[in-house]
Amino acid sequence: MSKNKKNKSRSFIDRLPKKYILLSFIIIGVIAYSSVLNGEFIFDDEILILRNESIRSLGNIPKFFSDSITSGAFIDSGNFYRPIQMIAYSVLYSLFRTDSFIFHLLPVVLHSFNAFFVFLLIKRLKISSLAALVAALLFLLHPVQTQAVAYISGLADPLGLFFLLSSLLILSGEKSLSPIKKNLQYALGLFLILLAFLTKESFVVGGLLLAIYTFKDWKDKTHPEFQIRWLTILFSVILGGAYLLARATILNFTKGFGLATVETTYTQNIWLRVSTFISVIWDYFLLLVFPKDLYYEKPLTIFSTIFSLRGLFGLATIVSLLTGTILGFTKKTIQFLSPALG
Template structure:
């Protein structure tokens, strides 16, 4: 069987099912050693030592901050994170298995496997290729910068965010490819679950609003209703936050004016981290030098300008969907609102999905162009 025939087989429903199953199994096996790990860092105050969590009912979790019941919240009440879905998952784990770290780590592994499968499905919808979907999932599963989000129990915020928002992205793309508006029904529910898992999802409605332009298709009937619903949910979420924290946005104490150079440097730092993920740190301390242009500033500019320039060629325009995904998930963690450290590896996790989509779609289109050139030269 030729390579072309194998690729065609992998484009079938059975083919993509096999690929996604293999990816899920691989991801689970890859991270099985984490079952031996203990609770570390934030795990202890958030889960093990949090008496408020163990005594709560599920409904109460939606009425208080993420850090409620911890010494951290007593010291820093301005740490106004609202992540009830993540807290609810910790509560369920405690009820089902008690404070056994192996069980918590197992749930993280399962969530990471689901995220890997969904990344593959997103690329499948963009390129309709089992081979490229498999490569995207494999890159996501093995990326070194993802270890912290999976091996660190409290990294579940990013895992849940990734699962829900990837599912929403897949449903959105599926609705356009299949011309089936029923998939729209999933998007608001999944977006809300993602937003209640971690605040970073808040700009996702912008991607939805731009999707027809980015993938070069006409809006389906009911599409603009979907967009309005998503923005309404965002407004409702901010209002709920204002009731709980007396502020819609988690501004830290002593918040100062935005420094654009710092934001661009931090953005570029994450771009570099994706392409060179071997310089590991638990946290990257705030660096005053980032208030002046650094090498990371150049990385940001290269990314921000190179993809749109490539997209001037019609064959590369599909990469713009992953490009916008990357931007909307990096902006919230690029010190628009300084939260302490300059950066952290786990914060790259959701944005890396967009970066993988960019890399894979560009490579796929380049390979197609290369093969066509070879065929043309061969004919001549």
């Protein structure tokens, strides 16, 4: 097939330069969140930025790796450890002082980049460009993202996701590199996963996500990258385990297993935590399908049983996801082992 015919067979989206698609995401993101750009510092922004002495000097960056994020405001009751988030605040403060516009603009731009990364990652799964674009735009514009993007103190979410998605893109990227460049590529991917860990605790799932995303390549065990890719996954899991161990010991500022020191019935009873977690899956489903009542800090509701409609829905959702994952894992494992089994 000639080059011209091949280009004509590609969709309009595929023919667009990626930089234009990225620029479009940024423009759409900024327009969608334009109403928050002139917003003031609110709630935890005062503690993390306005009252935080540590961010006022870049020389304090080493302290961010040994202190909680509230220590700079002389608050010792927090157990949040997010050094990369605090470094970002410190850099912004050193350049723009307390210009809330810039502090709002950064998460909006990061969120736009993340939507673009989602688009690229979905395309690499051999899904149509149109479907990838629709999914990425849904990610960019869905109202459930509002708090993470519009709230300055929520920077850890788009920033950590930026590192994690960047890592996935790099680790699943160019395959025709020299051995040295390939090793550097995987080292950079691991480093970005580590940055995601250090941005927010929940991104410790990075190794698992990398493994799931790599499922598509299991059948090609003869590929020269097979071993190094799975070694990378192993190292990312080890990094995650080391991070969790550190958070439970030397980086556990309150000597508890929560992120705050306030004790409630919910934090004292493991069954209530499990049953509540399962039951509120219904609420998350509603937020995704019918995003309404999106307000800050909803009252804590405790569910003591899973034997209710919402509890059974949550349980069914978990079982379905686990079953799908196990079946997918089993299928790939069979494909992986079939040559050896004859």
